[in-house]
Amino acid sequence: MNSVHDLGGMHGMGPIEYEKNEPVFHSPWEAHSFALNMAVRAGRKWNIDAGRHEIELIAAPEYLRMSYYEKWVARLESLLVKTGLVTKTEIETGKPAPGSPKAAPFITADKVPAMLRTGALASRDVAVEQRFQVGQRVRARNINPEGHTRLPRYARGKIGIVDRHHGVYVFPDTNAHFRGENPQNLYSVRFAARELWGDEASPRDSVYLDMWDDYLEPV
Amino acid sequence: MALRVKALESLLVEKGIVDPAALDALIDTYEHKIGPRNGARVVARAWTDPAFKQRLLTNATAAIAELGFSGAQGEHMVALANTPKVHNLVVCTLCSCYPWSVLGLPPVWYKSAPYRSRAVIDPRGVLREFGLELAEDVEVRVWDSTAEVRYLVLPECPAGTEMLTEDELAALVTRDSMVGVAKVASPAEGARA
Numbered sequence A: 001m002n003s004v005h006d007l008g009g010m011h012g013m014g015p016i017e018y019e020k021n022e023p024v025f026h027s028p029w030e031a032h033s034f035a036l037n038m039a040v041r042a043g044r045k046w047n048i049d050a051g052r053h054e055i056e057l058i059a060a061p062e063y064l065r066m067s068y069y070e071k072w073v074a075r076l077e078s079l080l081v082k083t084g085l086v087t088k089t090e091i092e093t094g095k096p097a098p099g100s101p102k103a104a105p106f107i108t109a110d111k112v113p114a115m116l117r118t119g120a121l122a123s124r125d126v127a128v129e130q131r132f133q134v135g136q137r138v139r140a141r142n143i144n145p146e147g148h149t150r151l152p153r154y155a156r157g158k159i160g161i162v163d164r165h166h167g168v169y170v171f172p173d174t175n176a177h178f179r180g181e182n183p184q185n186l187y188s189v190r191f192a193a194r195e196l197w198g199d200e201a202s203p204r205d206s207v208y209l210d211m212w213d214d215y216l217e218p219v
Numbered sequence B: 001m002a003l004r005v006k007a008l009e010s011l012l013v014e015k016g017i018v019d020p021a022a023l024d025a026l027i028d029t030y031e032h033k034i035g036p037r038n039g040a041r042v043v044a045r046a047w048t049d050p051a052f053k054q055r056l057l058t059n060a061t062a063a064i065a066e067l068g069f070s071g072a073q074g075e076h077m078v079a080l081a082n083t084p085k086v087h088n089l090v091v092c093t094l095c096s097c098y099p100w101s102v103l104g105l106p107p108v109w110y111k112s113a114p115y116r117s118r119a120v121i122d123p124r125g126v127l128r129e130f131g132l133e134l135a136e137d138v139e140v141r142v143w144d145s146t147a148e149v150r151y152l153v154l155p156e157c158p159a160g161t162e163m164l165t166e167d168e169l170a171a172l173v174t175r176d177s178m179v180g181v182a183k184v185a186s187p188a189e190g191a192r193a
Helices: A028-041 A048-056 A060-065 A068-082 A088-093 A109-118 A193-197 B002-014 B020-033 B036-048 B050-058 B060-066 B113-121 B123-129 B166-172 B175-179 B187-192
Strands: A137-140 A159-169 A184-192 A206-212 A216-218 B077-081 B086-091 B139-144 B150-154
Touching: A028 A048, A028 A068, A028 B002, A028 B020, A048 A068, A068 A088, A068 B002, A088 B002, A109 B020, A137 A184, A137 A206, A159 A206, A184 A193, A193 A206, A193 B113, B002 B020, B036 B050, B036 B150, B036 B166, B036 B175, B050 B060, B050 B077, B050 B150, B060 B077, B077 B086, B086 B113, B086 B123, B086 B150, B113 B123, B113 B139, B123 B139, B150 B175
Parallel strands: A206 B139, B077 B150, B086 B139
Antiparallel strands: A137 A159, A137 A216, A159 A184, A184 A206
């Protein structure tokens, strides 16, 4: 979706504010919002792409105003309701509905180290036709889906060169909407800075983006 | 926000969905166990062991796992070597993708709109804001983390470090140098800073 999360290439966002000796979390609520998201995600009621998309759905003015962990709290609340794990009333009251059954936790403390050490692979060990080769010139398709995509606006319609082939990976555009993993080949594509930004850009510089088969067309 | 998160947490605990001890374990892990010191050990190893450096640049996920670092947000790693003529810079313009397994959780500036918007269109200007002025003949490569591949910059080893041990080298390596917004200062420069 063409919302403000797709920030690449915009001006007017102000200077970069750098904090020296920044703590991992700035307050206990940040730490807990992070941990709550991770602990509920362990239940696999939604995938990582759906989680990202839920943050993109935050209205653009709010998106820019909210801090990172404020967005994580909003995302968690809305996905908990959408997946039926809790009701809106329960969120509003902070109390389980009378008579609601008690669940078993998705993850217990003893399983946390193994969960983090293993992670979750996004690659898939399946044979999918590789439509592009390293060194090939490709054009990023000009698509403007209302749903989730990882093809930023600044690259759409631009020509680049396939720099490396990563393998076969889950396709976020369908996975985020629970329409299947649709695994396909993923490439790193090099775009010259001048192709993206015009002649004012340095002739030496470039931007590399990871792109799936469905984002690309031959030139 | 503190009250809202507290209410949500007590609801999820009461419903049995969340184990409070698991929350403490998650927080403790990212506050104390997984952070940029992991990445610094990878870099120091690459500086002292050419065979490891080769493995790191060929298959970063496997090479990093040799040092015991793996898993969440580091499942698919690629290492990018800086040289006198090539400077790599990592960003995620669409959200805040970051190699947690080697750098921990990202700092606020990395997740902020100013960095995410300008790193791709004006990387040299962004680097200047971080105090790093690159010569015109240096090639800047920006890596926009649009998929689940996570990028780690292998900074250049500073001069005057030939006598240092791997541990001493690791102590020089900063988080910022592994994102690509800084170089690693030599021990003499570091003492002045």
